Amino acid sequence: MKSRTTQKPRWRSDAEISAVISSGSRVKPPAYHPAHRREREAPTPQEVFSSRPPPSSDPVRLRRKHDEAFVMRRFLIACTLLPLLATADIKPEEITVAKMAKPTNTWLLAKSTFGPAYVFDAESGDMHGLLSVSEWTPALALDEKRRKIYAAESYYTRRHRGERSDMLTVYDLETLTPEAEIPLPNKLAALSFRQYIGMLSDRRHVAVFNMDPGQSVAVVDVRDREFVGEISIAGCALIMPVDDRGFLSLCGDGSAQLIRLNKRGEETLRVRSEAFFDVEQDPVFDRPVPTANGWLLVSFGGQVFELTVADDAIEVSEPWSVTTDDEKEEKWRVGGYQVLEYHIGLGLVFTLMHQGGEDTHEDAGTEVWVSSLEERRKIATIELPSKGSNLLVSQGDEAYLTVSGQDNKLHVFDVRKAKLHRTIEQVGNYPSLLQGFAGR
Numbered sequence: 001m002k003s004r005t006t007q008k009p010r011w012r013s014d015a016e017i018s019a020v021i022s023s024g025s026r027v028k029p030p031a032y033h034p035a036h037r038r039e040r041e042a043p044t045p046q047e048v049f050s051s052r053p054p055p056s057s058d059p060v061r062l063r064r065k066h067d068e069a070f071v072m073r074r075f076l077i078a079c080t081l082l083p084l085l086a087t088a089d090i091k092p093e094e095i096t097v098a099k100m101a102k103p104t105n106t107w108l109l110a111k112s113t114f115g116p117a118y119v120f121d122a123e124s125g126d127m128h129g130l131l132s133v134s135e136w137t138p139a140l141a142l143d144e145k146r147r148k149i150y151a152a153e154s155y156y157t158r159r160h161r162g163e164r165s166d167m168l169t170v171y172d173l174e175t176l177t178p179e180a181e182i183p184l185p186n187k188l189a190a191l192s193f194r195q196y197i198g199m200l201s202d203r204r205h206v207a208v209f210n211m212d213p214g215q216s217v218a219v220v221d222v223r224d225r226e227f228v229g230e231i232s233i234a235g236c237a238l239i240m241p242v243d244d245r246g247f248l249s250l251c252g253d254g255s256a257q258l259i260r261l262n263k264r265g266e267e268t269l270r271v272r273s274e275a276f277f278d279v280e281q282d283p284v285f286d287r288p289v290p291t292a293n294g295w296l297l298v299s300f301g302g303q304v305f306e307l308t309v310a311d312d313a314i315e316v317s318e319p320w321s322v323t324t325d326d327e328k329e330e331k332w333r334v335g336g337y338q339v340l341e342y343h344i345g346l347g348l349v350f351t352l353m354h355q356g357g358e359d360t361h362e363d364a365g366t367e368v369w370v371s372s373l374e375e376r377r378k379i380a381t382i383e384l385p386s387k388g389s390n391l392l393v394s395q396g397d398e399a400y401l402t403v404s405g406q407d408n409k410l411h412v413f414d415v416r417k418a419k420l421h422r423t424i425e426q427v428g429n430y431p432s433l434l435q436g437f438a439g440r
């Protein structure tokens with residue numbers, strides 16, 4: 001039997017296929033036999049790559065890749081140098097500290113409960129600065145002559161715990177930056193009370209109220225920047241400066257106490273008044289405000305007292321009421337925090353009022369009543385857009401009454417017109433204390 005020889009099919013070239021197509025003849029596919037299947041299947045990846053020349057053997061491809069890499073390197077170098085060329089003539093900005101303008105009578109400090117004090121102008125509504133005092137600072141003492149602000153501060157190594165350090169910090173009034181720290185005994189009464197610190201009449205000594213829980217006063221010489229000493233005022237509180245390096249305090253038995261210092265800041269005189277209010281029946285608010293010759297106080301029941309000092313003796317005026325009998329029947333009462341203010345030039349008393357029962361002395365007010373100190377009667381009523389807790393009136397001809405509202409805004413009223421002047425909306429955290437400039 002003859003063996004059958006199988007020939008591999010011959011594939012037509014492209015030229016041959018084109019010739020056949022142009023002649024109109026049908027292209028006969030090559031004969032197929034199962035034995036030829038391997039030749040007709042697609043080549044394996046190994047066969048494909050093995051048939052290609054290695055990259056390094058293709059000079060054209062190598063040249064192209066070299067050119068592309070060269071261009072990319074040049075581009076990256078250019079991108080790096082362009083910013084340098086663009087800023088070659090620009091001088092670096094110098095770090096500076098802005099300076100505040102000289103404060104006016106309409107400027108005020110709004111101190112948050114646990115935070116900084118913001119400087120606003122009640123007339124324009126502008127914010128002029130921020131004083132970064134400690135969370136435990138009760139209030140500030142200002143000295144416009146020396147252009148300084150004195151803040152009693154407490155700090156802890158772990159913020160709210162750890163080792164405690166109390167100090168009187170000296171801030172520059174123009175830049176609001178700290179200049180010096182005067183160490184104090186770690187006894188500072190860390191509550192937002194305006195009269196927990198006071199600049200005495202000689203403008204040399206600052207008194208700071210302590211409570212641990214015993215009451216005392218730390219005396220600081222701010223001229224020599226040194227702690228002078230501690231004076232015990234057991235059973236009394238507050239610092240109300242008076243003439244001849246003296247200060248008044250309110251005491252728990254319903255009396256007032258006067259202490260005078262010598263030029264070195266040492267105690268030389270201590271005088272106590274008779275009790276002039278009943279602590280149990282009608283206590284006074286511990287938020288006094290200065291008058292031309294002394295200090296004004298108001299009781300929970302609306303009784304107004306004025307304390308003055310004459311010949312080393314404390315004098316207490318006859319009280320008068322901010323409410324009539326009818327208004328008392330309608331349950332109008334004094335309430336809030338800084339519930340009392342006084343304009344020295346106009347002789348006007350401002351009280352924060354609300355309608356409520358007994359023990360509502362901390363309830364926010366819905367109205368501000370304006371009374372004449374000379375006539376001892378109410379002469380105007382200001383309705384508040386939001387319940388308010390703190391009052392502050394600017395001294396001078398341009399009298400503005402600022403009220404911190406529970407809506408976290410400062411509402412400023414024109415005192416002469418008894419109308420809303422403006423509302424300052426961006427006041428940071430809720431102000432727990434309003435404090436004026438110009439010795440307030």
